Amino acid sequence: MSIPIYTYDAIIVGAGLAGNAAARELKNEGKNVAVITKLHPLRSHSGAAQGGINAALSSADSIELHEFDTVKGSDYLADQDAVEFMCQKAPETVRWAERMGATFSRKEDGQIAQRPFGGQSSPRACYAKDRIGLTLLQTIYEQAFRLGVKFLDEWYATDLIYKDGKVSGIVAFHLRDTQIAIFNAKSVMFATGGYARAFKISSNAHANTGDGLSIVARHGLPLEDMEFVQFHPSGLSGNGVLISEAARGEGGKLFNSKGERFMERYAPNALELASRDVVSRAIVNEIREGRGVGPRKDAVYLDVTHLGKDLIMQRLPELRDLAITFLGLDMIKEPILISATAHYSMGGIPVDIPGHVRKNNTEFVEGFYAAGECSCVSVHGANRLGANSVLEALLFGRFVGKTMASEIDDIALRPATEDDAKRAIDEINWILNNNGDERVAQLREELQDTMTDHAGAFRTEESLQVAVDKIKELRQRHKNIRVDDKSKVFNTELQEALEFGHMLDYAKFIVESAIARKESRGAHFREDFDKRDDVNFLKHTMGYMDTSGDIKLDYMDVTLGKHELKERTY
Numbered sequence: 068m069s070i071p072i073y074t075y076d077a078i079i080v081g082a083g084l085a086g087n088a089a090a091r092e093l094k095n096e097g098k099n100v101a102v103i104t105k106l107h108p109l110r111s112h113s114g115a116a117q118g119g120i121n122a123a124l125s126s127a128d129s130i131e132l133h134e135f136d137t138v139k140g141s142d143y144l145a146d147q148d149a150v151e152f153m154c155q156k157a158p159e160t161v162r163w164a165e166r167m168g169a170t171f172s173r174k175e176d177g178q179i180a181q182r183p184f185g186g187q188s189s190p191r192a193c194y195a196k197d198r199i200g201l202t203l204l205q206t207i208y209e210q211a212f213r214l215g216v217k218f219l220d221e222w223y224a225t226d227l228i229y230k231d232g233k234v235s236g237i238v239a240f241h242l243r244d245t246q247i248a249i250f251n252a253k254s255v256m257f258a259t260g261g262y263a264r265a266f267k268i269s270s271n272a273h274a275n276t277g278d279g280l281s282i283v284a285r286h287g288l289p290l291e292d293m294e295f296v297q298f299h300p301s302g303l304s305g306n307g308v309l310i311s312e313a314a315r316g317e318g319g320k321l322f323n324s325k326g327e328r329f330m331e332r333y334a335p336n337a338l339e340l341a342s343r344d345v346v347s348r349a350i351v352n353e354i355r356e357g358r359g360v361g362p363r364k365d366a367v368y369l370d371v372t373h374l375g376k377d378l379i380m381q382r383l384p385e386l387r388d389l390a391i392t393f394l395g396l397d398m399i400k401e402p403i404l405i406s407a408t409a410h411y412s413m414g415g416i417p418v419d420i421p422g423h424v425r426k427n428n429t430e431f432v433e434g435f436y437a438a439g440e441c442s443c444v445s446v447h448g449a450n451r452l453g454a455n456s457v458l459e460a461l462l463f464g465r466f467v468g469k470t471m472a473s474e475i476d477d478i479a480l481r482p483a484t485e486d487d488a489k490r491a492i493d494e495i496n497w498i499l500n501n502n503g504d505e506r507v508a509q510l511r512e513e514l515q516d517t518m519t520d521h522a523g524a525f526r527t528e529e530s531l532q533v534a535v536d537k538i539k540e541l542r543q544r545h546k547n548i549r550v551d552d553k554s555k556v557f558n559t560e561l562q563e564a565l566e567f568g569h570m571l572d573y574a575k576f577i578v579e580s581a582i583a584r585k586e587s588r589g590a591h592f593r594e595d596f597d598k599r600d601d602v603n604f605l606k607h608t609m610g611y612m613d614t615s616g617d618i619k620l621d622y623m624d625v626t627l628g629k630h631e632l633k634e635r636t637y
């Protein structure tokens with residue numbers, strides 16, 4: 068079978084906010100750019116963002132406060148140069164989105180309305196009711212499409228063409244007919260989003276399987292800070308579907324089975340609006356100590372009834388719908404049941420501020436860029452503040468697109484050959500022809516259960532070791548999988564098998580990085596090392612996977628700045 072080779076100036080994998088914003092900038096600069104996406108762009112997880120996008124716009128707020136809150140929220144692991152850059156550019160980014168056509172909710176005087184979010188000194192999250200993601204994604208996608216960006220929907224990227232320290236394209240196949248193609252380009256950007264689907268209780272879309280990370284890691288390139296997975300305090304009980312922090316931002320309160328507003332004990336000042344890691348651990352702790360509610364006593368109450376019908380319908384209509392659909396509870400009339408849910412991935416493909424992917428602590432890969440949730444720049448450090456990641460995706464997506472446009476003419480196209488698709492073809496053929504007796508769905512469930520139970524909001528050496536051993540076992544059993552659907556047309560079983568392979572790889576990074584980090588910082592809480600240890604661990608983890616699947620850990624300095632290390636209290 069001959070493999071088609073398509074040539075572009077730039078290829079972007081992913082059509083969420085980061086991918087669309089980058090593509091729009093490249094096209095605006097006259098570059099020939101294509102976006103490869105396994106979903107229709109508007110189904111990207113960015114469209115699910117509910118609560119808001121941060122920018123210090125009001126006179127009561129300042130860029131410096133935004134920086135401080137972000138660095139403090141990160142438990143001082145964020146790189147302060149990147150945080151400064153993001154916070155400084157945030158107001159301009161929001162105004163740009165507005166000029167592009169995004170309709171924000173407004174105050175009486177016509178200015179963009181802002182709501183309080185956890186860990187923020189001032190109401191800073193600009194919102195569009197409770198559907199900021201959809202508003203922004205539709206707008207930016209429309210603008211990219213209008214300029215003529217080529218969108219290749221339902222194409223699944225399986226490999227990166229990486230040789231001699233340079234990237235010259237990707238290999239992908241069309242989900243419609245499993246036709247493999249090579250996309251040869253001077254530069255490639257990954258904007259493949261988050262990966263909390265490795266956990267059973269997760270707010271993430273089914274598509275968030277971390278493909279981009281594992282594809283990169285399989286080439287021996289590093290992944291940074293993978294131990295830091297954020298657990299959001301309010302997932303709907305049982306399935307983890309997100310109830311945005313906006314519910315607490317607007318005044319929602321948390322109660323346990325004794326009717327106690329338990330956050331008074333954990334964060335006496337900020338209460339429900341302490342940072343996410345703090346509130347999530349408080350919830351998990353209440354449940355562990357027997358003060359949970361609901362039929363399985365594995366939830367707590369989130370109560371917004373005192374806000375009244377008008378405000379709920381005006382600002383939180385989607386959240387109300389979600390709770391009615393999934394729990395049969397109407398938040399206008401009664402409290403709803405929530406518990407912590409795996410939500411966001413702070414770690415990812417290491418990049419510098421302009422988006423160049425790192426080969427190691429000091430060198431970069433020519434022609435390769437990343438932005439959005441799959442990347443680690445690192446503006447969130449050990450814990451991200453709510454409404455900072457839509458900002459990150461949009462702002463860095465745009466900026467990295469501009470960087471690519473300005474550098475593309477200095478990169479020579481390295482022609483691809485059919486051989487470059489060999490790895491991808493071998494993997495697909497192996498999945499379709501392997502005749503074992505293990506089922507991907509079963510293995511995936513075991514992985515997700517293990518990650519939620521043993522690598523969740525509370526961790527110990529012992530629990531993490533259970534996860535390490537389980538992943539080892541699953542990797543062995545994975546060799547023995549079998550898919551029943553051998554067809555070439557929309558073979559979702561094949562896709563799920565590929566995705567599960569990716570999950571297994573990055574999950575290994577999560578647990579091995581977590582076991583080595585013998586301290587508690589941000590979202591990574593070790594019960595056996597319950598203090599932050601700046602002497603030994605004020606550093607980024609850099610993990611490298613070899614061809615046998617073993618991971619070697621190294622570390623990289625944190626870029627410190629004007630915000631000095633302090634104990635983090637709320």
Ligand SMILES: Cc1cc2nc3c(=O)[nH]c(=O)nc-3n(C[C@H](O)[C@H](O)[C@H](O)COP(=O)(O)OP(=O)(O)OC[C@H]3O[C@@H](n4cnc5c(N)ncnc54)[C@H](O)[C@@H]3O)c2cc1C
Pocket residue numbers: 080081082083084085086103104105106107108111112113114115116117118119120199200222223224225258259260261270271272274278279309311410411438439440441453454455456457458460
């Ligand atoms: C329920 C929910 C609510 C949230 N609310 C907020 C909020 O209010 N404020 C905030 O700041 N943040 C929020 N976040 C986080 C934020 O939405 C995300 O971090 C951000 O939108 C990620 O954007 P992205 O462009 O990096 O990735 P995504 O939007 O996830 O897009 C990823 C893209 O990659 C493509 N892709 C992935 N793998 C492949 C592959 N192998 N081949 C081809 N294409 C591939 C997908 O098709 C998709 O187009 C929320 C997240 C969730 C889950």
